[in-house]
Amino acid sequence: MELIDLYIALFLSFFKIGLFGFGGGYAMLPLIQQEVVELHGWITVSDFTNIVAISQTTPGPIAFNSATYIGYSAVTEMGFAHGYGVVGSAIATLAVSLPSLVLMTLVCAFFFRLKNNAWMQASLSVLKPAIIGLIASAALMLMNGYNFIDYKSWIIFGVVLAASLKKVDPILLILLSGVAGLLLYSA
Amino acid sequence: MGHSMPNIRKYGELFLVFFKIGAFTFGGGYAMIPLIRNEVVRKREWLNENEFMDMLAIAQSIPGPIALNTALFVGNKRLGFKGSLFSAAGIILPSFIFILFIAILFSQFSDNPFVERIFKGIRPAVVALIAAPLLGLGRSAGVNRRNLWIPVAVALAVWLLKISPVWIILAAILMGITHLVYLKKVMKK
Numbered sequence: 001m002e003l004i005d006l007y008i009a010l011f012l013s014f015f016k017i018g019l020f021g022f023g024g025g026y027a028m029l030p031l032i033q034q035e036v037v038e039l040h041g042w043i044t045v046s047d048f049t050n051i052v053a054i055s056q057t058t059p060g061p062i063a064f065n066s067a068t069y070i071g072y073s074a075v076t077e078m079g080f081a082h083g084y085g086v087v088g089s090a091i092a093t094l095a096v097s098l099p100s101l102v103l104m105t106l107v108c109a110f111f112f113r114l115k116n117n118a119w120m121q122a123s124l125s126v127l128k129p130a131i132i133g134l135i136a137s138a139a140l141m142l143m144n145g146y147n148f149i150d151y152k153s154w155i156i157f158g159v160v161l162a163a164s165l166k167k168v169d170p171i172l173l174i175l176l177s178g179v180a181g182l183l184l185y186s187a
Numbered sequence: 188m189g190h191s192m193p194n195i196r197k198y199g200e201l202f203l204v205f206f207k208i209g210a211f212t213f214g215g216g217y218a219m220i221p222l223i224r225n226e227v228v229r230k231r232e233w234l235n236e237n238e239f240m241d242m243l244a245i246a247q248s249i250p251g252p253i254a255l256n257t258a259l260f261v262g263n264k265r266l267g268f269k270g271s272l273f274s275a276a277g278i279i280l281p282s283f284i285f286i287l288f289i290a291i292l293f294s295q296f297s298d299n300p301f302v303e304r305i306f307k308g309i310r311p312a313v314v315a316l317i318a319a320p321l322l323g324l325g326r327s328a329g330v331n332r333r334n335l336w337i338p339v340a341v342a343l344a345v346w347l348l349k350i351s352p353v354w355i356i357l358a359a360i361l362m363g364i365t366h367l368v369y370l371k372k373v374m375k376k
Contacts, residue, residue, distance in 0.1 A: 020353045021250045026317050030345050031352040038349070047297070049310045054289060056316060059212055060282020061252035068286040076294055089287050097279060100251030104259035105268055107245055122367035123360045124248060126337060128328040130359040132321065133341025139318040140346040147310040157311040164319035173316065174309055181308020182301075 003080055007091050009040060010074060014067050014095035021063055021096075023131035028063050029138035036066070042074035046146045057171050067092035152184050197266060198273045204231070205258045205277030212254070219254045223261075233265055254278055 013035045021028040029052065036042045043051075048066075055065040071092030076085040148154060160173050204226050212219040220243065227233050234242065246256035255278055262274030296302050330338060337359075344350040 016353070018251050020356050021252070022356055024247070024251070024253045026320075029317070034349070034351060046306075046310065049313055050293075050297075050306050052317075053306070053309045053313045054286070056313065058282065058285055058289070059210055060279075060285070061254050063252050064255075064279060064282045065286045068283050069290045072287060072290040073294060082291065085290075086287065089283070089290070093279060093283055097251070097255055097275060100249070100255050100259060101271065101275060103249045103251070104256055104263065104271065107249065108260065108263040108271075118367065119364065120248060122363045124363065125366065126359040126363040127356065129325075129330045129334050129337040130341045130355055132325045132328050132330055133338035134345065134352055134355065135317065135324065136321055136338060136342035137345035137352075139314055139321075140342060142310075142314045142317070147314060149307065153307075153311040156308055157315045160312040160315035161319055164316055170316050174312055177308045177312035178305040179308070181305050185304045185307050 003075070003078075003084060006075060006078060007088060010071055010088055010092045011095040013040065014071075014092045015098060017063065017067075018096040019099040021099075022127060023134065025062050026135045026138050027131045030134055030141060032063070032066050033138070033141055036070050036074075040074075042070055042077070044146070045142070045144060047073075049142055049147050052142075053174055057174050063096050064093055067096040156180055156184075198270065201262055201265060201270055202273045202277040205262075205274045206281060207277075208258075209254070209278040210281035219257070223254075223257055227261055233261060238264075 017028060017032055017035060020031055033045070033048055037045050037048050051066050051069050052062065054069070055062040058065065068089045071089035072085040075088035076082060148157070156177050160177060163173055164170065208219060208222050208226060212222055224239055228236060228239050242257065242260045243253075246253050246260060249256060255275060258274040258278040259271045262271035264270075266273070325338065341355055341359075345352060345355065
């Protein structure tokens with residue numbers, strides 16, 4: 001694939017992700033996964049899960065983090081040099097931000113009273129519960145044989161789920177499960 | 188214009204405020220809100236408490252990361268379109284630099300057996316962290332016994348039937364609007 005084609009594909013994919021990224025964060029995961037793992041095969045589902053883990057432990061929204069990471073790795077995995085990867089990273093990150101820039105500019109220009117607008121409220125009435133379904137599908141899509149390799153995976157899952165419901169800090173939980181992985185799995 | 192800061196300093200300030208917010212908020216979106224309120228409402232008084240709440244409602248109603256939408260709104264409100272470019276750059280750059288660094292590092296170490304063992308432990312934990320807030324989020328999104336079928340149907344459609352979330356979102360917006368049109372017709376009669 002030509003480098004320019006890859007750049008265009010990255011731009012279009014992440015523009016789409018930004019444009020349909022209602023609900024932010026986890027709600028955007030199924031769309032990102034469909035685009036970058038299933039449709040384009042830029043990364044594997046395991047690497048995608050790693051990115052989500054990295055996002056949870058580093059500053060910044062998941063949508064930016066995955067755009068930056070995938071923009072770089074999709075280009076370098078194709079055999080292009082690091083510098084081109086950085087450009088891919090910048091393109092994907094700009095593309096995912098662009099829909100917000102356009103929409104927010106319009107909102108500020110007309111300053112719709114969106115909060116109290118009946119049509120806006122009506123659109124959100126079904127969209128809000130649907131977004132909860134999207135987040136659930138993100139969890140279900142990642143509950144696969146690549147991420148859950150044996151019974152130990154399920155133990156880690158159960159413990160982290162219980163601890164998270166008890167409001168234990170997610171960053172701490174990720175660090176601890178990394179240590180658990182190191183201890184439970186031999187090379 | 189002795190009383191006002193030179194323009195370049197104002198743009199710089201917008202950039203720096205959001206750069207700081209972008210650099211220190213772990214866990215994305217909702218974790219940022221108290222920090223943004225502190226900087227924008229309390230410390231600098233760029234928005235009042237009411238404007239801040241309105242902005243949050245808008246930032247959550249349009250697509251894209253909430254943090255970015257918030258930065259764009261504050262930047263635009265303060266210094267217009269150009270201002271929103273500076274605040275957006277501020278919020279995007281910290282994670283961009285950080286993740287780029289990690290991506291470069293990772294492309295060298297991802298096959299390292301040590302790293303692979305760590306991530307074998309982390310990956311199921313990530314799934315748990317996505318699933319855990321579902322109940323609370325569902326409640327605040329107004330999910331109840333009557334509309335519970337919506338999130339269930341969406342989750343199954345995306346997970347099993349591999350339907351694109353794009354269609355789900357368009358269908359959900361259309362259903363909401365159709366419902367309102369229907370209600371308006373009923374009320375007229």
